[in-house]
Amino acid sequence: MTRYVMIADLRRCVGCQTCTAACKETNGTPPGVQWRRVLDLEAGTYPEVSRVFVPTGCQHCDEPPCRDVCPSTATAKRTDGIVTIDYDICIGCGYCAMSCPYEARYKVDHASFAYGDTPTAAERARFDPAKIGVVTKCTFCVDRIDAGVKAGKRPGTDPEASPACVNSCLSGALRFGDLDDGDSEVSRLIAGNQWFRMHEDEGTGPGFYYLWDKGAL
Amino acid sequence: MKQMATAKRQGFWDLRAAGNFIGGGTGTGLVLVSTAMAAAGIEARLPLAAGLCCVMLGLSLVWLEIGKPWRALNVFFHPQTSWMTREGIVAAPLTAAGAGYILLGHWMLLPAVAGLAAGFLYCQARILKASRGIPAWKQPEIVALIIATGLAEGSGAALVFGTSATILAGVALAAGLGRELAWARYRRGLARDQAPQGTMDCLASPPARALRTAQLAALALLALAVAGYAPAGVAGGVLAALSGWGIKALLVTRAAFTRGPRITHTPVRGRGLSRPVEVG
Numbered sequence: 001m002t003r004y005v006m007i008a009d010l011r012r013c014v015g016c017q018t019c020t021a022a023c024k025e026t027n028g029t030p031p032g033v034q035w036r037r038v039l040d041l042e043a044g045t046y047p048e049v050s051r052v053f054v055p056t057g058c059q060h061c062d063e064p065p066c067r068d069v070c071p072s073t074a075t076a077k078r079t080d081g082i083v084t085i086d087y088d089i090c091i092g093c094g095y096c097a098m099s100c101p102y103e104a105r106y107k108v109d110h111a112s113f114a115y116g117d118t119p120t121a122a123e124r125a126r127f128d129p130a131k132i133g134v135v136t137k138c139t140f141c142v143d144r145i146d147a148g149v150k151a152g153k154r155p156g157t158d159p160e161a162s163p164a165c166v167n168s169c170l171s172g173a174l175r176f177g178d179l180d181d182g183d184s185e186v187s188r189l190i191a192g193n194q195w196f197r198m199h200e201d202e203g204t205g206p207g208f209y210y211l212w213d214k215g216a217l
Numbered sequence: 218m219k220q221m222a223t224a225k226r227q228g229f230w231d232l233r234a235a236g237n238f239i240g241g242g243t244g245t246g247l248v249l250v251s252t253a254m255a256a257a258g259i260e261a262r263l264p265l266a267a268g269l270c271c272v273m274l275g276l277s278l279v280w281l282e283i284g285k286p287w288r289a290l291n292v293f294f295h296p297q298t299s300w301m302t303r304e305g306i307v308a309a310p311l312t313a314a315g316a317g318y319i320l321l322g323h324w325m326l327l328p329a330v331a332g333l334a335a336g337f338l339y340c341q342a343r344i345l346k347a348s349r350g351i352p353a354w355k356q357p358e359i360v361a362l363i364i365a366t367g368l369a370e371g372s373g374a375a376l377v378f379g380t381s382a383t384i385l386a387g388v389a390l391a392a393g394l395g396r397e398l399a400w401a402r403y404r405r406g407l408a409r410d411q412a413p414q415g416t417m418d419c420l421a422s423p424p425a426r427a428l429r430t431a432q433l434a435a436l437a438l439l440a441l442a443v444a445g446y447a448p449a450g451v452a453g454g455v456l457a458a459l460s461g462w463g464i465k466a467l468l469v470t471r472a473a474f475t476r477g478p479r480i481t482h483t484p485v486r487g488r489g490l491s492r493p494v495e496v497g
Binding site: 056071090092093100109132196 | 218220221227229286295300301354473475479491
């Protein structure tokens with residue numbers, strides 16, 4: 001079996017948002033829509049304060065609540081763990097967004113562009129009317145993965161088969177791969193580091209691991 | 218150490234979505250009271266028709282909210298797990314059975330109408346409970362609250378139609394007291410489970426307090442009606458319904474905060490130490 005997951009090494013992330021930019025460039029998301037976000041969180045009170053950069057987005061859960069509530073079956077989970085949305089079926093009710101504990105979903109009802117009503121050349125080239133009026137989210141760049149695997153590439157190792165955010169990460173904080181493959185980098189990182197998953201108490205089984213220190217759990 | 222709060226108000230569902238819960242609650246409450254009246258031999262076709270209209274109006278508002286209204290029939294695709302699909306599936310036979318009773322007056326349709334109305338109301342409550350991104354909705358006590366609120370609104374609205382006022386005022390009073398109990402349990406649950414501060418602030422805000430006062434005033438008026446002062450019944454019923462609408466509008470549009478992203482540990486950098494992060 002295959003279970004694609006993403007790792008964000010919080011020790012390495014510098015909050016540069018290159019992953020966010022790469023995602024927007026690759027997926028042509030409109031202003032205000034960030035499938036890959038980097039949160040700038042603060043914890044503690046002066047003088048003991050920590051600032052943490054936290055990449056986030058769809059967690060591609062083992063038990064995605066968005067899939068269960070979706071009335072149209074537009075949201076589905078593949079056997080490799082990637083949660084997808086069929087834009088041709090979605091009715092844009094937004095119920096999936098209400099059920100997502102990770103604020104990972106977006107809906108835009110009208111086309112909008114970075115500089116007013118006129119799209120730039122890049123926006124025009126990447127504009128997809130199928131994404132208007134429906135809910136969208138991170139796909140783990142599923143089309144890149146599928147094309148890469150078909151070409152004999154290895155997701156997480158070969159850039160052609162890896163998500164754009166992972167390819168662009170300048171500090172190596174974002175990693176991607178198959179958790180069921182014991183030799184994959186993500187398997188080794190998860191085995192050799194301490195990590196958490198967000199809102200673990202929800203029982204959704206997120207496919208997004210946050211590393212915070214060395215040493216196995 | 219505690220993490221800075223990151224919860225934010227949801228922006229997907231607005232008053233149109235709230236309208237579905239308002240129309241569905243009042244409508245099914247009205248239908249349930251009407252079927253009970255009809256079973257007791259009291260003419261109740263008018264309030265029954267009004268209840269069905271409320272349900273349909275609420276669903277129409279949802280239709281106006283969805284991004285792809287011409288794909289609305291896709292809502293029926295997922296009865297296995299989606300309470301929204303189940304709500305839609307129940308709506309059609311509810312309308313048919315209700316319309317059948319209004320046209321034919323056959324008593325055998327009454328149990329079907331009542332059962333379907335109860336099912337519709339239950340689906341609405343479960344729609345909110347399944348919204349796991351919104352702590353104010355996924356709170357388990359929301360189910361009893363939505364059902365009790367629907368019954369209180371519907372029985373209150375039934376008083377407007379003027380038949381059997383004393384008995385109906387008693388029903389509305391009982392439903393209103395049930396709503397009070399459900400509200401108290403819901404608020405306790407939110408506090409126990411540490412709902413986002415924005416939610417708690419909203420439910421303690423002046424508009425919420427005014428609506429709660431209206432609900433209590435409705436109870437007092439209904440008690441007066443039960444005691445024999447009939448004119449207070451209609452006012453109490455209307456107040457019970459309107460205050461319920463207001464609370465639902467607040468719950469859906471203003472009190473619906475997310476949990477916000479959370480970390481459990483700060484990362485170790487350089488020679489620093491990691492610190493556990495508590496729920497703030």
